[in-house]
Amino acid sequence: MKKMQQLISEKPLVAWGLFLGTVIIVFFVGLFGASIVERRSEAIQRFQIVKPIAEWEPRNEVWGENFNRQFESYIKTLDTNFASKYGGSAMVDMLQREPNLVVLWAGYAFSRDYNQGRGHYYAIDDIRNTLRTDVPQPATCWTCKSTDVPRLMNEMGVSDFYKKSWNELGEEVVNAIGCQDCHDPKTMNLRITRPGLIEAFNRQGKDITKASHQDMRSLVCAQCHVEYYFKGKTEKYLTFPWDGGISVEQMEKYYDDVEHVDFVHTLSKTPVLKAQHPDWELAQFGIHAQRGVACADCHMPYKSEGGVKFTDHHIQSPLNNISRSCQVCHKESEQTLLNNVYERQDKIKELLLLAEHSIVKAHVEAKAAWDNGAKEADMKSILTKIRHAQWRWDYVAASHGGSFHAPLESARILATSIGRAEEARVELSKLLTKLGVQTPIAMPDLSTKEKAQSYIGLDMPKLKEQKKTFLSTVPAEWDKKATERQSKMNN
Ligand code: HEC
Ligand code: HEC
Ligand code: HEC
Numbered sequence: 001m002k003k004m005q006q007l008i009s010e011k012p013l014v015a016w017g018l019f020l021g022t023v024i025i026v027f028f029v030g031l032f033g034a035s036i037v038e039r040r041s042e043a044i045q046r047f048q049i050v051k052p053i054a055e056w057e058p059r060n061e062v063w064g065e066n067f068n069r070q071f072e073s074y075i076k077t078l079d080t081n082f083a084s085k086y087g088g089s090a091m092v093d094m095l096q097r098e099p100n101l102v103v104l105w106a107g108y109a110f111s112r113d114y115n116q117g118r119g120h121y122y123a124i125d126d127i128r129n130t131l132r133t134d135v136p137q138p139a140t141c142w143t144c145k146s147t148d149v150p151r152l153m154n155e156m157g158v159s160d161f162y163k164k165s166w167n168e169l170g171e172e173v174v175n176a177i178g179c180q181d182c183h184d185p186k187t188m189n190l191r192i193t194r195p196g197l198i199e200a201f202n203r204q205g206k207d208i209t210k211a212s213h214q215d216m217r218s219l220v221c222a223q224c225h226v227e228y229y230f231k232g233k234t235e236k237y238l239t240f241p242w243d244g245g246i247s248v249e250q251m252e253k254y255y256d257d258v259e260h261v262d263f264v265h266t267l268s269k270t271p272v273l274k275a276q277h278p279d280w281e282l283a284q285f286g287i288h289a290q291r292g293v294a295c296a297d298c299h300m301p302y303k304s305e306g307g308v309k310f311t312d313h314h315i316q317s318p319l320n321n322i323s324r325s326c327q328v329c330h331k332e333s334e335q336t337l338l339n340n341v342y343e344r345q346d347k348i349k350e351l352l353l354l355a356e357h358s359i360v361k362a363h364v365e366a367k368a369a370w371d372n373g374a375k376e377a378d379m380k381s382i383l384t385k386i387r388h389a390q391w392r393w394d395y396v397a398a399s400h401g402g403s404f405h406a407p408l409e410s411a412r413i414l415a416t417s418i419g420r421a422e423e424a425r426v427e428l429s430k431l432l433t434k435l436g437v438q439t440p441i442a443m444p445d446l447s448t449k450e451k452a453q454s455y456i457g458l459d460m461p462k463l464k465e466q467k468k469t470f471l472s473t474v475p476a477e478w479d480k481k482a483t484e485r486q487s488k489m490n491n
């Protein structure tokens with residue numbers, strides 16, 4: 001005490017400094033305490049369920065009554081205005097952009113119509129509108145489109161759900177991807193509702209209920225953004241080909257072992273594998289997944305509104321939102337980060353196009369071989385190489401975002417694709433010479449989607465007319481029945 005008085009009289013400035021310093025420290029300690037309290041109340045607010053939600057409630061707006069912020073941000077997936085260089089929410093006709101695709105998928109409904117993915121809100125509209133659903137499809141196609149799916153699987157049993165036809169369940173499946181798909185309505189914990197993922201984990205000897213919270217922030221996406229096939233001619237049981245692992249080679253081996261064929265190519269007669277969208281699998285080979293960054297970290301960043309922090313449910317291209325999606329971890333400017341993404345995408349695109357050109361040529365040359373009397377035995381090894389080349393190309397092409405999520409693995413896969421295709425072409429060139437056919441074989445004009453479609457023999461006007469008839473009658477009927485049914489549900 002004596003010393004303090006001495007200090008005040010001898011060095012008043014130092015004393016004042018000490019006093020002010022203490023005040024500042026006390027102020028910040030208080031602020032910190034308050035912020036902890038605030039955060040706790042944020043957390044409480046986040047999980048308040050005012051109106052109990054039924055176990056299999058499919059309607060997003062009913063969930064939304066409890067969770068206005070999440071619902072309002074989810075509704076933004078309606079927006080179709082953002083286009084980045086390769087992605088975004090705008091409707092893009094991929095066949096127009098790349099007519100080569102038409103030839104690669106000759107013999108499969110994708111050659112009729114293929115658009116870039118839009119927001120989750122459009123899942124039902126887009127599957128109704130596509131020319132691909134004019135060929136008879138199983139109900140399995142609905143699996144990744146709607147919150148009605150968990151409800152129906154619970155009512156009907158999983159295998160009976162898959163066995164129905166797509167048309168039969170049209171009036172039942174009307175609510176687009178939403179809350180029910182990822183959340184438990186009692187606790188709002190993340191939960192897996194799609195059996196395909198749970199079963200794939202089981203067959204690998206893993207238990208998905210043991211997954212960490214951070215892993216769940218990716219696994220909810222892995223219910224749909226993955227590779228799968230419909231197992232069994234009549235069962236059409238949705239199955240992930242992961243038994244031997246999730247690399248492109250391991251899945252290829254799985255498909256070869258079970259002799260799975262998605263379609264036989266019209267030109268080359270190759271037993272083709274159509275990749276779905278192994279987004280989650282390919283991403284696991286990238287640095288972000290390996291550093292524990294989850295899909296939700298970039299595609300569902302946190303947002304603050306009126307002092308409340310919540311998860312942005314406007315799932316979209318992170319390039320529409322670099323500050324919240326990337327700059328929470330990276331200090332570089334938006335432009336630098338954007339350039340980083342584009343640089344990777346551009347380079348993968350270059351390889352992707354090389355692979356496409358090689359595979360298209362292989363299909364056309366194989367057709368020439370058949371036309372000139374090639375035998376099954378001559379073609380066997382060639383067709384296996386084309387099958388593998390196309391699977392590997394498609395694996396990367398269909399992996400939305402893969403060229404950013406895992407650029408190195410994407411490049412490696414495409415290199416092996418180009419390698420297989422060119423090996424097939426070397427064999428083809430020898431075979432064509434043996435058959436007395438003049439090489440090189442002339443390539444068709446594939447400069448537009450229309451030219452490519454007429455080359456593979458599609459009658460597009462007829463297909464479009466068929467779809468118009470369907471759209472002008474059936475969906476309205478489905479929606480009417482669904483509205484009647486739903487109005488009887490309690491909420
Ligand atoms: C480190 C951030 C990051 C992580 C983690 C991440 N993504 Fe992405 N994702 C991106 C970027 C960047 C793009 C490219 C968007 C574009 O081209 O507009 C993208 C693209 C996509 C696309 C295509 C979107 C479009 O508009 O074309 C899908 C689908 C996707 N990601 C799903 C996933 C899934 C599923 C996971 C988890 C397995 C995941 N992403 C993890 C950053 C990320
Ligand atoms: C129930 C299945 C399902 C789940 C679960 C799901 N998606 Fe999707 N996702 C889809 C479908 C189907 C589309 C394409 C919709 C369309 O084009 O109509 C899509 C589209 C997207 C797009 C493109 C939208 C755009 O604007 O570019 C992104 C990005 C995306 N999903 C990311 C994710 C992420 C991240 C998760 C997990 C947090 C996730 N999805 C969970 C099925 C699903
Ligand atoms: C594609 C999967 C997916 C869909 C669809 C989805 N959510 Fe979420 N939701 C998540 C993820 C991931 C989180 C973050 C959870 C965490 O980290 O604990 C989350 C968090 C939440 C939370 C916790 C608070 C917060 O903001 O972090 C609430 C509440 C919530 N969601 C409500 C909804 C509602 C309401 C809907 C439908 C309108 C919905 N969710 C649709 C994946 C989804």
Ligand code: HEC
Pocket residue numbers: 287288291293297298318319322325326327328329330337338340341407
């Ligand atoms: C949750 C944190 C987190 C988020 C969000 C995140 N990153 Fe990263 N990013 C990382 C980590 C960790 C690494 C690995 C670097 C390391 O370990 O030093 C990385 C690496 C990278 C790299 C180098 C990858 C390579 O190919 O070598 C790029 C580029 C990058 N991030 C861009 C982005 C972009 C663009 C976004 C937003 C779309 C994003 N990151 C979002 C954490 C994050």
